[in-house]
Amino acid sequence: MERYFPIFILVQTLVSQPSQCPHGWIQRNSSCYAFITGAPDGSTEAEIYCNFLHSRLVEIETVAENEFIRIHLMDNHLKGNFWIGLSDVLVEGEWVWLSTQSPATYTDWAPHEPNNANSNEKCGTIDYNYHWNDLRCSEKSNFICEKMVNEEVDIIG
Numbered sequence: 512m513e514r515y516f517p518i519f520i521l522v523q524t525l526v527s528q529p530s531q532c533p534h535g536w537i538q539r540n541s542s543c544y545a546f547i548t549g550a551p552d553g554s555t556e557a558e559i560y561c562n563f564l565h566s567r568l569v570e571i572e573t574v575a576e577n578e579f580i581r582i583h584l585m586d587n588h589l590k591g592n593f594w595i596g597l598s599d600v601l602v603e604g605e606w607v608w609l610s611t612q613s614p615a616t617y618t619d620w621a622p623h624e625p626n627n628a629n630s631n632e633k634c635g636t637i638d639y640n641y642h643w644n645d646l647r648c649s650e651k652s653n654f655i656c657e658k659m660v661n662e663e664v665d666i667i668g
Contacts, residue, residue, distance in 0.1 A: 531660040538660060539579050544569065545656040548589060554634040554646075557594045557654035558609060566658035568596030570608040577619050580655065581641045590639050592646060594654035597635030599645070603627065606635065619643050 530536070532543035545564065552560065558568050571577045584593070596609040606615045606625070621638060625645035632645035636652055646652065 536658075537583065539576070541660050542576075543658050543660055544580070544583075546583065546587075546589060546593070546653070547656065548653045551591075551651040551653055553651060554594050554598070554648040554654075557652070558596065561654070561656035564656055564658070566656040567610045568594055569655040569657040570596045570610065571619070572617055574617065577617070580637065584637065584641055589653070592636040592638050592644065592650070592652035594652050595635050595637060595643070596657075597643075598633055598648070599625070599627075600633040600648070 530538045532538045536543040536545050538544075543566075545561075545566065547557070547560065550560070554568075561567050569580070571580065583589075597606050597615055598609055599606045601607070601612075604625075604627075606618070607613060608615060619642050621640055621642035621644050624643060625632065625635075627633075627645060631647050634646055634648040634650075636644050636646050637655075638644040
């Protein structure tokens with residue numbers, strides 16, 4: 512019995528750790544995510560809203576992160592488009608993350624996407640099929656904000 516006691520304590524400690532994210536945010540590894548569904552907006556307004564929350568539109572960099580988001584959306588029956596922080600507004604076909612302007616090295620485009628329909632789809636979303644799609648940046652959509660766990664907030668003044 513004594514041999515198993517330390518393992519039980521370890522499991523109990525790991526399970527009972529409180530989230531290091533603000534209330535309403537979901538933690539995965541060192542990131543916190545907020546799935547904003549009650550205030551659909553254009554991509555630029557969504558980015559501003561995320562910035563107001565000391566975050567940014569989500570930048571999905573790995574298969575594991577993409578699967579975490581997809582599973583969360585599916586498990587919670589969240590449908591429709593969700594803005595992500597991806598755009599080719601500067602150079603057509605060169606998809607970059609908004610906060611860093613670095614190229615997206617991992618993507619999960621839906622079949623036949625991105626297609627730049629009508630030559631004006633410049634912003635990335637996760638669509639109703641839980642894959643990536645390009646849309647007009649002014650389209651009203653839900654969005655996902657991301658920030659680092661316990662990210663410090665600079666107060667000016």
